[in-house]
Amino acid sequence: xxxxxxxxxxxxxxxxxxxxxxxxxxxxxxxxxxxxxxxxxxxxxxxxxxxxxxxxxxxxxxxxxxxxxxxxxxxxxxxxxxxxxxxxxxxxxxxxxxxxxxxxxxxxxxxxxxxxxxxxxxxxxxxxxxxxxxxxxxxxxxxxxxxxxxxxxxxxxxxxxxxxxxxxxxxxxxxxxxxxxxxxxxxxxxxxxxxxxxxxxxxxxxxxxxxxxxxxxxxxxxxxxxxxxxxxxxxxxxxxxxxxxxxxxxxxxxxxxxxxxxxxxxxxxxxxxxxxxxxxxxxxxxxxxxxxxxxxxxxxxxxxxxxxxxxxx
Amino acid sequence: xxxxxxxxxxxxxxxxxxxxxxxxxxxxxxxxxxxxxxxxxxxxxxxxxxxxxxxxxxxxxxxxxxxxxxxxxxxxxxxxxxxxxxxxxxxxxxxxxxxxxxxxxxxxxxxxxxxxxxxxxxxxxxxxxxxxxxxxxxxxxxxxxxxxxxxxxxxxxxxxxxxxxxxxxxxxxxx
Numbered sequence: 316x317x318x319x320x321x322x323x324x325x326x327x328x329x330x331x332x333x334x335x336x337x338x339x340x341x342x343x344x345x346x347x348x349x350x351x352x353x354x355x356x357x358x359x360x361x362x363x364x365x366x367x368x369x370x371x372x373x374x375x376x377x378x379x380x381x382x383x384x385x386x387x388x389x390x391x392x393x394x395x396x397x398x399x400x401x402x403x404x405x406x407x408x409x410x411x412x413x414x415x416x417x418x419x420x421x422x423x424x425x426x427x428x429x430x431x432x433x434x435x436x437x438x439x440x441x442x443x444x445x446x447x448x449x450x451x452x453x454x455x456x457x458x459x460x461x462x463x464x465x466x467x468x469x470x471x472x473x474x475x476x477x478x479x480x481x482x483x484x485x486x487x488x489x490x491x492x493x494x495x496x497x498x499x500x501x502x503x504x505x506x507x508x509x510x511x512x513x514x515x516x517x518x519x520x521x522x523x524x525x526x527x528x529x530x531x532x533x534x535x536x537x538x539x540x541x542x543x544x545x546x547x548x549x550x551x552x553x554x555x556x557x558x559x560x561x562x563x564x565x566x567x568x569x570x571x572x573x574x575x576x577x578x579x580x581x582x583x584x585x586x587x588x589x590x591x592x593x594x595x596x597x598x599x600x601x602x603x604x605x606x607x608x609x610x611x612x613x614x615x616x617x618x619x620x621x622x623x624x625x626x627x628x
Numbered sequence: 629x630x631x632x633x634x635x636x637x638x639x640x641x642x643x644x645x646x647x648x649x650x651x652x653x654x655x656x657x658x659x660x661x662x663x664x665x666x667x668x669x670x671x672x673x674x675x676x677x678x679x680x681x682x683x684x685x686x687x688x689x690x691x692x693x694x695x696x697x698x699x700x701x702x703x704x705x706x707x708x709x710x711x712x713x714x715x716x717x718x719x720x721x722x723x724x725x726x727x728x729x730x731x732x733x734x735x736x737x738x739x740x741x742x743x744x745x746x747x748x749x750x751x752x753x754x755x756x757x758x759x760x761x762x763x764x765x766x767x768x769x770x771x772x773x774x775x776x777x778x779x780x781x782x783x784x785x786x787x788x789x790x791x792x793x794x795x796x797x798x799x800x801x802x803x
Contacts, residue, residue: 367641369648386647393647402655409659417667420674426681440671460672461664469659485652490645494652556641 359567398485405472451609467605474597487555496544499608507615558593
């Protein structure tokens with residue numbers, strides 16, 4: 316009887332080890348499981364953090380791993396890390412897909428209906444164009460279209476890459492989201508200066524109040540400028556990180572409790588549900604980032620400058 | 629063991645990493661510029677052109693519809709005019725016909741009346757002539773009778789009375 320259950324247990328463990336990384340792209344689980352059996356001195360937190368954080372190694376457990384080149388230029392550590400590799404992978408995917416689509420449009424012209432991949436991409440582009448850019452920015456939205464489209468597909472692919480086996484989402488790294496938000500910040504400020512001129516831009520910092528209040532209003536408005544990109548940064552980063560942590564935690568419940576019943580009835584089904592939710596969130600967060608960027612640009616360049624900008628704070 | 633606590637303590641999640649920021653900037657900008665040049669440009673142009681084309685088609689269809697309506701309106705106007713014209717012509721023809729008929733009837737009536745009158749007059753004349761003739765004849769006969777009576781009876785006065793009464797009788801009888 317005991318031998319039978321042990322056999323069953325081994326079988327379960329092997330299935331779990333095989334399936335979970337395949338399903339969730341979490342190679343570290345296998346390592347955690349084996350190290351748990353081996354030296355048993357690596358906590359779940361370590362493994363989760365290891366998965367979430369950037370590293371200098373590409374790991375393909377159980378097939379091994381390789382180190383990425385270290386690069387230090389002028390005192391700055393410009394090493395190629397895991398997240399950089401995934402960003403480049405995303406860039407390659409985007410370039411491959413969209414150069415094909417762009418070429419397709421050049422060949423068919425505007426009179427013919429697109430088909431296949433181009434049609435799918437057109438739906439996305441139309442969505443961003445009409446529902447995000449046109450409705451939030453209004454007049455002169457065409458100037459911001461390339462940025463909004465690129466940021467949408469870039470974030471979307473980065474989010475989705477975190478969901479494939481052995482993948483990691485670079486958008487779960489605050490440095491990446493911060494950089495993207497800074498782009499939005501600069502575009503917003505440039506749009507504001509273009510729309511109102513330097514004088515109007517500075518006047519806007521006083522929020523149109525009495526000069527006596529300027530000592531309060533100017534710092535508030537000045538801080539307000541930075542809250543928007545910071546909110547963007549934290550929102551995307553936290554959403555992507557949280558999703559991964561939830562999936563990993565659910566799986567680790569079974570390892571922590573050392574129970575196969577928990578694995579079968581809690582960890583796997585709940586991780587699958589969260590995984591499906593993550594797919595939705597990958598799209599949602601890309602959309603929200605783009606939407607809010609468009610909204611901020613729209614608010615900054617809005618000509619009805621007396622009340623509208625306050626609504627964003 | 630406590631994952632959240634570990635995350636908070638490690639601080640790894642919020643570590644700044646200039647290398648990653650640099651690579652993100654570079655990668656994003658490269659993707660942005662390549663896609664802008666080779667994809668978003670042609671795609672947005674195509675979309676705009678198509679939108680314009682659709683708008684043009686709708687406008688053209690609208691114009692064509694308006695033109696067709698105009699033509700239809702003109703046609704029905706013409707048709708109505710032609711109808712009125714035809715009706716007028718028929719009415720005029722009818723009126724003319726009626727008038728003509730009335731004229732002809734009247735003329736015929738007048739002619740008949742005239743002819744009847746002429747005939748009556750002629751008959752009257754004939755009658756008068758015949759009466760005159762008869763009177764002459766009767767006078768002659770009377771004269772002849774008188775001659776004979778005179779020849780037979782010389783009582784002239786008596787005979788003259790007889791003749792007078794006879795003539796009187798004759799003239800009474802005539803009527």
